[in-house]
Amino acid sequence: MSSTPNLLTVNEAAEILRVAPETVRRRVRDGSLPACRLGTRSIRIRSTDLQGLATPAPTPDALETRIARLIAEAPPLTDDQCSRIAMLVRRGGDAA
Structure with a gap:
């Protein structure tokens, strides 16, 4: 061979x-x-x-577990970040 x-x-x-x-x-x-x-x-x-491209798609449970882990490991938001998010939500997502 x-x-x-x-x-x-x-x-x-x-x-x-x-x-x-x-x-x-x-x-x-x-x-x-x-x-x-x-x-x-x-x-x-x-x-x-x-073979590197042919990876199995994550199951919904695996995806939910991954999201939960990312959220748990994320640092807490600062007061400024919370204010900016609240402002965006009030505006309906318009960042202008």
């Missing part, structure tokens, strides 16, 4: 991820999916790099 990683085309990667090829290209452009270029047009993606 070769030590060369299995390189996929954009279309092959999209098929594996069950997304549109443009989604794969967008991920390559924004840097969230590593890729290499062969010439000016051809893009190849290592199959192992796709």
